[in-house]
Amino acid sequence: MTEHFEFSIEERDQALALYTELKEKIAPSLEDDDEGRIRSHLLHAIEQNQVKRDTFGLNPIVSSLQTALLLIDEIGLRRDAVLAILLNPSVEAGFLTIDEVGTTYGIAVGRILHGLQRIQELYQKNPVIESENFRNLLLSFAEDMRVILIMIADRVNLMRQIRDTDREEAKRRVSEEAAYLYAPLAHKLGLYKLKSELEDLSLKYLEPDAYYHIKEKLNATKQARDKYIEQFIAPIEEKLRNAGLKFHMKGRTKSIHSIWQKMKKQKCAFEGVYDLFAIRIIIDCPIEKEKQQCWQTFAIITDMYTSNPKRMRDWLSVPKSNGYESLHITVLGPEKKWVEVQIRTERMDDIAERGVAAHWRYKGVKSSEGGMDEWLNGIRQMLENASGMEAMDQFKMDLYDDEIYVFTPKGDLLKFPKGATVLDMAYHIHSKVGSACTGARINNKVVTFRQELHSGDQVEILTSSTQYPKQEWLSIVKTARAKAKIRLALKETQQKEALLVKEMLERKFKNRKIEQDESLMMRTMKKLGYKEASDFYRDIAHETLDVQTVFDKYLELQQGEKVITGDNIARSAEEFVLEDFKGQPTVQNDDVLVIGQDLKGVDYQLAKCCNPIYGDQVFGFVTISGGIKIHRCDCPNAPEMRRRFGYRIVRAKWSGKGSSQYAITLRVIGNDDLGIVNNLTSIISKDEKLVLRGINIDSNDGLFRGTLTIMINDNTRLEALIKKLRTVKGVKQVERI
Incomplete structure (x- = not known):
């Protein structure tokens, strides 16, 4: 873009005329030397060509004078706001600082300029302007409400000036911002006239076909519409005068934008929008007689024309929550046309038109949350009368500050409570993003994930595949949403860790040929001081608990178990004839064990881990308590015991005839065929030397898995039984546990 610095003769004349008009209107609110200083500043800027033209080639000093007049005429602002808008071009161009303005013209003017500067910084982050959050951020960033009012007036003036520009892309962007951002702001502040102008001009620039179509239709029907209004109100005026009422009447045609929205909503042509205008009857009366005279007017009109009760709106008896008061009725006028009639007093009309009651709550403009509505309502009250205008000049935004708004890299705005990190x-973005978060880049500066956020920050989250959530994160986050997601992530992480550790332990137990018993493992956890299995597995995962310690405690508990088998009596070694492990048997009694070289009077038990029976190859293991446990030589725990506690191993061998009975357990797997269980139990019951003590069968997907607990004399009979059971049709596997 080529930069232009020189004022044309036409622009000098225009600026002089605007300044003269502005000086007359603002003079009463100016302080001593204000007029001289601002005139001198503007002349210097013009002579030195300090200020460059904007994107559309418009002169910013002329534009600022136009905006200042609009601020006075349409909104009622005075000194501070006007001086700020006139000085803003020089501040933006870098020829004047905000501190210099504050020193010369006062802190209030400097504060307004600072707010305008912060808004410009927001725009540099390419925000998504359609967002309700951006409107709220704009309000919080402005610091002074007059900043927002200046921005609305400036956008209205800009929209008026760019009608003939050839910068179509910039024109489209400005028009979209006017429709999505500035019109709703104006509506919230009750600046209905400015809101309608922004919407109509936006439609004109964005959808010119629709705009000119409706405009031509309105122009074509204007004469007929005016004639009909005159015909409709003539008899009403006569009746009201005869009743002694003081009033005036006016017709209000819908804005082009409103008509277009109704056509789209109702999916109809222009001719299908029947309520193009409304008749407004405004009564001049004392406040104490307002309701009486409004209802009197209502009675006169409904006597003359048939009313539609479904279209009746009584905001006189019960005003709207925003203070709006009026009676709305729809009656069937001449030529069978429906006409809306609004009945109100001068006071009510002034409130509705000036914006204190505003139409934004009931016209479909989404309101912001929490204290924003209450705060805006206070602003509208300040705009209600002249004293409010003076107060506005001294008004500093007291916006609630319990919420902040931050940008994503794409320009989306997210809202968080104050103190959020x-x-x-x-x-908020995603659970996976949160769990992998290592920090962020805020306004191009790298920070930790503990960093507190502030309104207007542009935040890019940084993640790592090695990051995982931790318990202390719960004290870092502010929002309930984040806390809930962290708790869920911690639970999932702990479950995954527990599963991995459990599998790792099982693998290590198997590698050492130690059979892992679930109940014994739970006892091991408790002996190691853990109440919850999750804590036990977590400490192993985090290496605060050594796996070897777990093995040691597990084996210690395993060897210390009191397991009674056979006839459930702990036998003395005196019952056995001692014999060398490799030596010849010196059998004397039925069913005896020969242990060691000369161990007499020592108790022994049969180990539960391998359940040895008569005939099995066995050895003895001296326990901590001094007793002896008998293990099978192929016991899963035998290699580990020999490796670590070889000095506690003693020889042992069966002798005698094997007359005692021992409890053994068989695991059986097979097809779940009809009668298969009966066939298994039948084999056992036919042998009078066998006793079935227990059976547990679980069937799933056509297969059964079960255990049989049997009392049996020796391993020879056991091997014969296993062979018989394997012959049963459908049996796939029989093995001793």
């Missing part, structure tokens, strides 16, 4: 934002 980077981690809150990460979990």
Whole structure:
């Protein structure tokens, strides 16, 4: 873009005329030397060509004078706001600082300029302007409400000036901002006239075909419409005068934008929008007689024309929550046309038109949350009368500050409670982003995930595949959403860790040929001081608990178990004839064990881990308590015991005839065929030397898995039984546990 610095003769004349008009209107609110200083500043800027033209080639000093007049005429602002808008071009161009303005013209003017500067910084972050959050951020960033009012007036003036520009892309962008951002702001502040102008001009620039179509239709029907209004109100005026009422009447045609929205909503042509205008009857009366005279007017009109009760709106008896008061009725006028009639007093009309009651609550403009509505309502009250205008000049935004708004890299705005951190934002985006968050880049500066967020920050979350959530994160985040997601992530992480550790332990137990018993493992956890299995597995995963310690405690508990088998009596070694492990048997009694070299009077038990029976190859293991446990030589725990506690191993061998009975357990797997269980139990019952003590069968997907607990004399009989059971049709596997 080529930059132009020189004023044309036409622009000098225009600026002089605007300044003269502005000086007359603002003079009463100016302080001593204000007029001389501002005139001198503007002349200097013009002579030195300090200020460059904007994107559309418009002269910013002329534009600022136009905006200042609009601020006075349409909104009622005075000194501070006007001086700020006139000085803003020089501040933006860098020829004047905000501190210099504050020193010369006062802190209030400097504060307004600072607010305008912060808004410009927001725009540089390419925000999504359609967002309700951006409107709220704009309000919070402005610091002074007059900043927002200046921006609305400036956008109205800009929209008026760019009609003939050839910068179509910039024109489209400005028009979209007017429709999505500035019109709703004007509506919220009750600046209905400015809101309608912004919407109509936006439609004109964005959808010119629709705009000119409706405009031509309105022009074509204007004469007929005016004639009909005259015909409709003539008899009403006569009746009201005869009743002694003081009033005036006016017709209000819908804005082009409103008509277009109704055509789209109702999916109809222009001719299908029957309520193009409304008749407004405004009564001049004392406040104490307002309701009486409004209802009197209502009675006169409904006597003359048939009313539609479904279209009746009584905001006189019960005003709207925003203070709006009026009677709305729809009656069937001449030529069978429906006409809306609004009945109100001068006071009510002034409130509705000036914006204190505003139409934004009931016209479909989404309101912001929490204290914003209450705060805006206070602003509208300040705009209600002249004293409010003076107060506005001294007004500093007291916006609630319990919410902040931050940008994503794409320009989307997210809302958080004050005090929220980077981690809150990460979990707001997605659980996986939160759990992998390592920090963020805020306004191009790298920070940790503990960093507190502030309104206007542009935040890019940084993640790592090696990051995982931790318990202390719960004290970092502010939002309930983030806390809930962290708790869920911690639970999932702990479950995954527990599963991995459990599998790792099982693998290590198997490698050492130690059979892992679930109940014994739970006892091991408790002996190691853990109440919850999750804590036990977590400490192993985090290496605060050594796996070897777990093995040691497990084996210690395993060897210390009191297991009674056979006839459930702990036998003395005196019952056995001692014999060398490799030596010849010196059998004397039925069913005896020969242990060691000369161990007499020592108790022994049969180990539960391998359940040895008569005939099995066995050895003895001296327990901590001094007793002996008998294990099978192929016991899963035998290699580990020999490796670590070889000095506690003693020889042992069966002798005698094997007359005692021992409890053994068989695991059986097979097809779940009809009668298969009966066939298994039948084999056992036919052998009078066998006793079936227990059976547990589980069937799933056509297969059964079960255990049989049997009392049996020796391993020879056991091997014969296993062979018989394997012959049963459908049996796939029989093995001793």
